Amino acid sequence: DTGVSQNPRHKITKRGQNVTFRCDPISEHNRLYWYRQTLGQGPEFLTYFQNEAQLEKSRLLSDRFSAERPKGSFSTLEIQRTEQGDSAMYLCASSLGTNRSPLDFGEGSWLTVV
Amino acid sequence: TQLLEQSPQFLSIQEGENLTVYCNSSSVFSSLQWYRQEPGEGPVLLVTVVTGGEVKKLKRLTFQFGDARKDSSLHITAAQPGDTGLYLCAGEGRDDKIIFGKGTRLHILP
Numbered sequence: 001d002t003g004v005s006q007n008p009r010h011k012i013t014k015r016g017q018n019v020t021f022r023c024d025p026i027s028e029h030n031r032l033y034w035y036r037q038t039l040g041q042g043p044e045f046l047t048y049f050q051n052e053a054q055l056e057k058s059r060l061l062s063d064r065f066s067a068e069r070p071k072g073s074f075s076t077l078e079i080q081r082t083e084q085g086d087s088a089m090y091l092c093a094s095s096l097g098t099n100r101s102p103l104d105f106g107e108g109s110w111l112t113v114v
Numbered sequence: 115t116q117l118l119e120q121s122p123q124f125l126s127i128q129e130g131e132n133l134t135v136y137c138n139s140s141s142v143f144s145s146l147q148w149y150r151q152e153p154g155e156g157p158v159l160l161v162t163v164v165t166g167g168e169v170k171k172l173k174r175l176t177f178q179f180g181d182a183r184k185d186s187s188l189h190i191t192a193a194q195p196g197d198t199g200l201y202l203c204a205g206e207g208r209d210d211k212i213i214f215g216k217g218t219r220l221h222i223l224p
Contacts, residue, residue, distance in 0.1 A: 004156075033212065042120070042202050042214040043157070056211060091156055100145040100164050103204070103212060105156030 006092050006106035013082055013113055021077045021109045025094030032075050033103065034067055035091040043091055049075060050097060082113045116141040116207045118215035126221040130192055135218045137203035138185045144206050146179055146186045151200040151217075193222045 005024040013019050025032050030051050035043035046065065047057045051072035057065075064082075069075040079086055089110050093103035119138045127133055137146070145164040149157035161170050163179035163186060170177045174197075176189040186203055198221050204214045 031210070035214070040200075040217075040219065042217040045211065045213050048211060055209060093156070097210070099210065100162060100206060102147055102159045102162055103149075103157075105158070107154075107156050 004092055004094050004104050004106035006090075006109050008109060009107065010110045011112070013111070015084060015113055016081055018078065018080045019082055019111060020079075021090050021092075021111075023075045023077070023092030023094075023106060025073070025075070025092070026104055027073075029094035029096055029104070030072065031095045031097035031101075032069055033093045033095075034075070034077050035093065037089045037091055037108070038087075046077070046090075079111075082111075084113045087111055087113045116143075116205065116213055118203055118205050118213060120201075120203055120215035120218050122218060123216065124219050124221075126223065127193060128223050129194060133190050133193055133220070135188045135190075135201055135220070136185070137187070137215055139205060140184065141205070141207060142183050144183070144210075146183070147204045147206070147212070148177055148186070148188055149202040149204060149214075151202060157200075157202055190220075193220075195222045195224045198222050 007022045033048040034046040037043045049069040064080045067077045089108040091108045093105045095101045121136045147162045148160040151157040161177045166181045166183045168179045174191045200217045202217045
């Protein structure tokens with residue numbers, strides 16, 4: 001297994017455009033998390049999935065953010081009408097989903113909104 | 115809302131010194147994990163503690179989970195420049211959701 005894979009690694013977009021990030025988790029992991037991280041801060045929880053079911057979406061997220069995991073494998077995170085404040089690293093992590101199982105992170109997708 | 119507070123936010127010390135980083139909350143967690151993150155990369159797991167009062171050692175790093183499972187500490191003995199990085203604590207709470215503290219940025223001066 002090659003670990004958690006995220007694409008693209010870097011994205012520069014103009015304000016108002018839509019962007020989509022993809023995450024391919026470790027194959028046997030049924031839980032998948034999305035976090036956002038800005039420079040010098042810890043990862044901020046966005047949403048997480050158990051297989052294809054979205055368990056929770058952060059109340060801090062606006063309706064411009066949506067995530068899917070249609071077949072319980074890969075996941076996408078879409079940001080519509082991007083704003084400069086959306087500039088951050090978007091991290092995906094997966095786990096076995098059993099109690100106390102740790103997270104395996106991807107290398108993150110950097111978003112810069114200009 | 116479950117929150118994790120880490121202190122200090124920044125720490126710069128000389129090689130060979132000892133240090134302790136703290137992770138505190140008013141909430142109980144079923145487990146607490148410590149990660150280390152290098153610039154431009156995702157966090158990497160160091161250890162998971164699950165039992166109140168548990169102590170785990172990883173070479174020069176000692177991790178402790180508070181008796182009430184609300185707090186944890188990371189102690190590094192004889193710090194080395196290779197220990198430089200962002201140290202994150204993460205708690206597994208209700209519904210197995212994992213939340214992170216804001217991290218402690220550690221810089222070891224040679």
